[in-house]
Structures are given as structure tokens and as C-alpha cells.
Amino acid sequence: MADPYDIAIVGAGPAGGNAALTAANAGLRVVLLDEQPAAGGQVWRGKAASILSAPMTPETKAGDALRHAIHASEVTHLTDTRVWDIRRDGENWALQILGKDAPEQITAKALILATGAREYVQPVKGWTTPGVIGLAGATALFKQTLSLPGKKTVVSGTGPLVFFVASEIRRLGGTVAAIVTPNTRTEWARSLPAMAVQPKLLARGGIWMADLMLAQVPILWGHAVAEVSGDEHVTSVQTRNLSKGTDGPTFDADSLCLGNGLVPQIEAAQMLGVPIHHDPALGGWVPEAQPDGATPTDGLYLCGDGCGIRGALAAGVQGTLTGARVARDLGKSAAAPPVSKWRRAARFGRAMTALSIPKPDVESLTTDDTILCRCESLKRADIRAEISSGAASTNAVKSGRRAGMGPCGGKYCQSAIAALIAKETSRPIAEIPPPTPRPPLRPVPLGEAAGDFNYDDLPIPKPAPL
Numbered sequence: 495m496a497d498p499y500d501i502a503i504v505g506a507g508p509a510g511g512n513a514a515l516t517a518a519n520a521g522l523r524v525v526l527l528d529e530q531p532a533a534g535g536q537v538w539r540g541k542a543a544s545i546l547s548a549p550m551t552p553e554t555k556a557g558d559a560l561r562h563a564i565h566a567s568e569v570t571h572l573t574d575t576r577v578w579d580i581r582r583d584g585e586n587w588a589l590q591i592l593g594k595d596a597p598e599q600i601t602a603k604a605l606i607l608a609t610g611a612r613e614y615v616q617p618v619k620g621w622t623t624p625g626v627i628g629l630a631g632a633t634a635l636f637k638q639t640l641s642l643p644g645k646k647t648v649v650s651g652t653g654p655l656v657f658f659v660a661s662e663i664r665r666l667g668g669t670v671a672a673i674v675t676p677n678t679r680t681e682w683a684r685s686l687p688a689m690a691v692q693p694k695l696l697a698r699g700g701i702w703m704a705d706l707m708l709a710q711v712p713i714l715w716g717h718a719v720a721e722v723s724g725d726e727h728v729t730s731v732q733t734r735n736l737s738k739g740t741d742g743p744t745f746d747a748d749s750l751c752l753g754n755g756l757v758p759q760i761e762a763a764q765m766l767g768v769p770i771h772h773d774p775a776l777g778g779w780v781p782e783a784q785p786d787g788a789t790p791t792d793g794l795y796l797c798g799d800g801c802g803i804r805g806a807l808a809a810g811v812q813g814t815l816t817g818a819r820v821a822r823d824l825g826k827s828a829a830a831p832p833v834s835k836w837r838r839a840a841r842f843g844r845a846m847t848a849l850s851i852p853k854p855d856v857e858s859l860t861t862d863d864t865i866l867c868r869c870e871s872l873k874r875a876d877i878r879a880e881i882s883s884g885a886a887s888t889n890a891v892k893s894g895r896r897a898g899m900g901p902c903g904g905k906y907c908q909s910a911i912a913a914l915i916a917k918e919t920s921r922p923i924a925e926i927p928p929p930t931p932r933p934p935l936r937p938v939p940l941g942e943a944a945g946d947f948n949y950d951d952l953p954i955p956k957p958a959p960l
């Protein structure tokens with residue numbers, strides 16, 4: 495068997511990428527694993543080969559700098575590689591990976607999880623109609639392929655992403671039918687002092703707004719999408735005025751970008767026993783980690799949005815801090831920026847997160863005939879029936895109705911199901927943790943996962959706590 499790496503890092507975004515560079519510069523043998531074809535993570539996603547000549551944006555520039563630095567370093571970067579299981583194997587961590595070749599196991603003395611975030615989409619009637627895509631997901635379309643979600647798009651959601659997506663649609667030649675945001679102008683005004691610590695980003699936001707206003711794109715503040723119409727495809731989008739509780743305008747459109755903030759991807763950390771707690775200001779359930787990535791588990795470190803949504807700038811700084819901490823723990827010396835640099839970057843990110851948190855009045859737009867778990871086609875009424883029959887936790891709903899057992903592994907339904915359990919059982923959301931995570935962390939063909947085995951060697955897993 496191959497020698498263990500010093501460090502395995504899951505996730506090659508700003509956090510994992512910078513952790514890898516710092517640790518490799520300190521002389522450690524580092525393997526960086528990511529399911530994407532190039533480093534950069536969600537925010538600095540690389541362009542597909544077919545659009546390499548497209549004009550540079552601030553994101554592509556930052557991503558190219560990271561990609562060049564990784565390429566020029568001693569880091570072993572395995573692209574297109576899914577990490578689907580991680581366990582302790584004596585002194586080392588054993589990671590099951592599925593890359594371009596046969597599945598394999600790699601081992602490492604230390605493990606950094608830099609798994610980032612995923613998007614939360616509040617289910618509303620018709621949200622599974624073709625033509626509806628995630629608001630953050632839309633940025634992947636623009637960055638990787640320069641494609642548009644449709645010809646005429648309603649853009650709806652919280653935080654700054656809604657204005658970024660709308661202005662990108664216009665830049666790429668599409669039409670924005672309307673911007674619909676649950677945020678109010680007052681909420682934006684309140685967040686300005688925290689945003690002022692990053693004047694360049696603030697100025698960029700000003701340019702998006704100026705473009706949208708010059709183009710006379712309707713902006714509905716304090717509104718949300720209540721219903722999407724269309725059988726084969728989106729045809730129109732109905733809005734709701736949240737403060738008045740009345741119907742807002744309906745817009746004809748062939749597509750909708752819909753999102754309600756980001757949620758940390760904590761499954762791997764949770765599976766490895768890192769304690770989690772609920773912090774709405776950081777996007778929901780977050781694992782326990784220090785600013786330099788250390789966790790209560792020896793040899794396990796976390797950084798970036800996977801331990802709380804603080805944005806790309808903070809993720810990059812925390813990646814460097816974490817790479818340096820692991821290097822020191824493995825007996826090497828490594829320079830790191832002061833923690834105050836991370837706190838400053840995080841202040842900006844937290845202001846953005848505060849704007850992005852889904853609001854309770856948006857949750858109330860989900861009706862009984864709205865699909866909550868799209869993999870298993872379960873409506874809210876199905877989940878409510880399960881809760882009223884005694885299922886008081888996400889694990890119990892999962893066991894009873896298979897919600898979370900489909901291909902997405904619960905990534906898209908669990909937040910909405912937890913919110914519904916909290917509402918129906920009159921308990922705070924902080925008492926409704928996500929279900930016990932199980933491998934595979936990413937979808938994996940059964941044959942690949944099984945490999946060669948002897949039935950007698952199969953471990954019998956403990957039953958999930960209810």
C-alpha cells in the first residue's frame with residue numbers, strides 16, 4: 495500500500511486551495527481532492543475548455559491565480575474526484591475516492607475538510623417545474639459555460655447574489671423580467687457599515703445596481719415568489735408582498751432563478767463526530783472549529799464555508815490559517831496571517847449571510863401540495879402526516895417516508911423538513927438537528943462502492959438513533 499500523505503484536503507475552493515498551498519510550502523506532502531474539473535470551488539469556478547477565450551471577470555482572475563499557484567506547487571491535485579467515505583484507520587484517515595480511474599483508498603495523517611456550502615431553496619408551489627434553477631446554481635452556468643437559464647428570467651432570492659445573477663444575465667444578453675427579494679431596503683441600509691470594510695466589493699455591487707436601474711428592471715423589495723406556473727416549462731411567476739400578506743404582481747417568464755441563502759455542508763464533519771450547534775447567523779447547523787481550523791477531534795481540521803457561511807474572502811484566509819496550523823501540528827514551521835485578518839473578512843461575509851437568511855414569512859409560502867422532497871416526490875402534506883403520527887425528528891421522518899434517501903441524500907429537503915418539524919411540534923429549530931449522516935457522501939455506483947469483498951468481512955453498522 496502507498497505511503498500515507500501528510501494531509502488530505504477535501505475541497506479545492508478558496509479555503510481548501512489556500513490550505514493546500516500553505517501546507518505544501520511548509521514541506522508537507524499534500525493531496526487535494528475535488529469533484530470539479532478545476533480548482534476554485536463554487537465562487538472561483540473554472541471556465542469550460544470551450545469558453546476559455548471569454549472575457550475575464552474578477553472571479554475568473556482570482557480562480558486562475560489559485561489554479562496557477564496549485565499547478566506550480568508540489569500539491570497533488572486530484573480533479574473530478576468524489577470523496578464518498580472517510581474513516582479512521584489506526585493513526586491515519588482513510589478516504590474512499592472515485593475519480594477518473596478505478597475507485598481507490600488513499601490515506602493521510604491529517605485531514606482538512608473544506609467542503610463549502612450548498613444552496614437552500616425554499617419550496618413553493620411549482621418550484622420543480624423545468625426552467626426553475628437555484629440562484630447560486632445559476633452562477634455556475636455563467637462561470638463555467640456562459641449559458642443562460644432562459645430568454646426571460648425572474649430572479650428571486652435573498653442577499654447580494656440576487657443582484658449579481660440579474661446583472662450577469664443582462665451581461666450575457668438575457669432579459670430579466672423582475673428581481674424579487676424578501677429583503678427590504680432598510681435591511682440593506684443596516685448592513686452597509688459592515689460592507690464598507692470591503693470597499694471594492696461594495697463598489698461592484700453599486701455597478702450592478704446602476705446597470706439594473708438604468709435598464710429599468712423592476713425590483714420588488716419585501717416580496718417573494720409564491721407560485722410558479724407552467725406544465726412542461728415555466729410560463730409565469732406569481733409574487734407575494736410579505737409585509738402585507740397580499741398577492742404581488744405576476745410576471746411572464748420562461749425561467750426562474752430561486753434561492754434563499756447558503757447552508758454549510760457539514761455531513762463529513764458530522765459523520766466523523768465533530769459536535770454541531772445551530773447558529774442562524776452562520777447559515778444553520780455548524781460544526782465546532784477554531785479560527786485556525788482545529789476541531790475537538792485529533793488530526794481533523796475544518797475551514798471555509800463548511801464551518802459557517804462567511805464568504806469567499808474569509809474562506810481563503812481561514813484556509814491559510816488552517817494549512818499553517820496543520821503544518822505546525824505535524825512539526826513544520828509555517829507563516830500565517832493574524833486571526834484579525836480573518837475576523838475582518840468574516841465581518842463582511844456575515845453581513846451578507848445576515849441578509850441571506852430565509853425568513854419565516856417566506857417559509858409560510860410552502861403549501862400542503864408543495865413538493866418538499868423532490869427525489870421521493872413527497873409533498874408537505876405527506877411529511878405533516880408523518881409528523882402527526884409521532885415522527886419528531888429528521889431521522890424519524892427519513893425512516894418513515896424515505897425523505898432524504900434519494901440521490902441528493904437529503905441535501906435539498908432536510909432544511910425545509912426540519913423547519914416543518916419545528917413548526918408542527920412547536921419546538922425551536924435548534925432542537926431539530928439534521929439526520930445522522932451515512933456514506934456515501936456523494937452518489938457512487940453500487941458496484942464501485944462494493945468492490946471485491948467477502949460477506950463475512952462486512953461490518954454490521956449500528957442502527958441510527960431515532
Ligand SMILES: Cc1cc2nc3c(=O)[nH]c(=O)nc-3n(C[C@H](O)[C@H](O)[C@H](O)COP(=O)(O)OP(=O)(O)OC[C@H]3O[C@@H](n4cnc5c(N)ncnc54)[C@H](O)[C@@H]3O)c2cc1C
Nearest residue numbers: 505507508509529535536537577610630798799805806809
Ligand atoms: C452554487 C454556489 C454558487 C456560489 N456562487 C458565488 C458567487 O458567485 N459569488 C460569491 O461571492 N459567492 C458564491 N457562493 C458562495 C461561495 O461559494 C463561498 O463563499 C466560497 O466559495 C467558500 O469557499 P470554500 O472554499 O469554503 O468552499 P467552496 O468554494 O464551495 O469549495 C468547496 C469545494 O469542495 C468540493 N467538495 C465538497 N464535498 C466534496 C466531496 N465529498 N468530494 C469531492 N469534492 C467535494 C466542492 O465541489 C467544492 O469545489 C456560491 C455558493 C454556492 C453553493
